[in-house]
Amino acid sequence: MEARIEKIKQQLQSQDYKLTPQREATVRVLLENEEDHLSAEDVFMLVKEIAPEIGLATVYRTLELLSELHVVEKLNFGDGVARYDLRTDSSKHHHHHLICVQCGSMEEIMEDWLIPLEERLEQEYGFHVIDHRLDFQGICRRCRESRESDE
Amino acid sequence: MEARIEKIKQQLQSQDYKLTPQREATVRVLLENEEDHLSAEDVFMLVKEIAPEIGLATVYRTLELLSELHVVEKLNFGDGVARYDLRTDSSKHHHHHLICVQCGSMEEIMEDWLIPLEERLEQEYGFHVIDHRLDFQGICRRCRESRESDE
DNA sequence: GTGTGTGCAAAACGTTTGCACTGGA
DNA sequence: TCCAGTGCAAACGTTTTGCACACAC
Secondary structure: OHHHHHHHHHHHHOOOOOOOHHHHHHHHHHHHOOOOOEEHHHHHHHHHHHOOOOOHHHHHHHHHHHHHOOOEEEEEOOOOOEEEEEOOOOOOOOOEEEEEOOOOOEEEEOOOOOHHHHHHHHHHHOOEEEEEEEEEEEEOHHHHOOOOOOO | OHHHHHHHHHHHHOOOOOOOHHHHHHHHHHHHOOOOOEEHHHHHHHHHHHOOOOOHHHHHHHHHHHHHOOOEEEEEOOOOOEEEEEOOOOOOOOOEEEEEOOOOOEEEEOOOOOHHHHHHHHHHHOOEEEEEEEEEEEEOHHHHOOOOOOO
8 A cells, every 4th residue: 555655656756746645645545445436526525534624626636637647547437427546557457347227336347358459450440559448338237137128 | 311310200209209390400410410429519509500599408408318219329438528429220339439649530440349248248247238338549540640659 | 935736716617407488289 | 278399597516727825845
C-alpha cells in the first residue's frame, strides 16, 4: 500500500506535480476500493471520511490529473457518470466488463481476448491501437437464474 | 428512403405510437446521416432545418422512444454526449469503432469479431449477451502518415 | 514573493421533467 | 371530449471554472 503510494508519488513528481494531502487521500481511497469502479461522487464521499475539508472540485481535478498520468483510467459505462479505476501495474490493463442490464452489476474479465484483433487492425486498417474498451451488456448468471426473459 | 420510413412507421404503430411530423423529421435526419453518429444536439440542429418549430425536448423524447423500439441504438463514446445510430435492418448491428485520439475521427468495422467470445461468455461465465460495445482508441492511418508519435 | 494547489460558489453542460396547450380520433 | 404528443422553461445531476486564499519553496 505505502509502496504503491510511493510509486504514484513518483509518477506525479516526474511531471512536476505534488502529492498533496488531498491527492494522497484520494489515491488511498482508490487503493482501498480497487475492486470497485467508483464515480467521482463516490470517491468524494469516501475521501471526506479521511479528509473532511476536501472539496468536490479537488477530487475532480485530482482524478483528471491521475487520468492524464495514466494512474487511473476513466471509464464510462453509459450511465451518466464517469468512473475511475486504478490502472494495475501489470500489463496494459486490458480487461473487459460484463454489465448486467437487469441488476446493474458489473463483473470484470481480466483476460485480454483482443490481442489477435489488434494485430489485424494494425495490418488491415492501418490503425494503431493505444487502448480499447470492450463491454458486454446482458444478463448475469444470478439474474438469469431468477426470472423469465423479456428483452 | 420512403420505404424505410414506412417501416419505422409500422414499428411505431405496432406499439400504438404515431409517426408525428416531428418524429418523421427526426427519422429523416437520421436516415440522411446514417454514416454519422449524431448527438441529440446534432439531430436537433438538423431537424430544425426541416421543422424549425420543433423543441429540443421532443428530439430527446423521440430518440428515447426510437431507442426503446430498437429503431436506433444509443451509443456512448465517453465524450459526454449520447449518440444515436439507426440500427441497420440486417444482423444484430454488432460492429466496432476505431476512434482516433489524434483527429477524433471514427471509423466503423462492420464485421462482428466477437461471436466466439460471446459463446465463451455464455458457457464459462453464465452471462447471456444482449449487446456489446467494442471501441478501439488509437491513431488512424491518416494521422500516422503525418506525424511522429508522442503517446 | 512567486507558484501550484485548494475550497467554495457559481456556471456550464447534456438531459429530463412539469405543465399548459394543441390537434387529431 | 379525450389523450398522445408537443413546446417551452425550469429543474436536474454531473462536471468545470473563476476567484480569492493558503501554503510550500
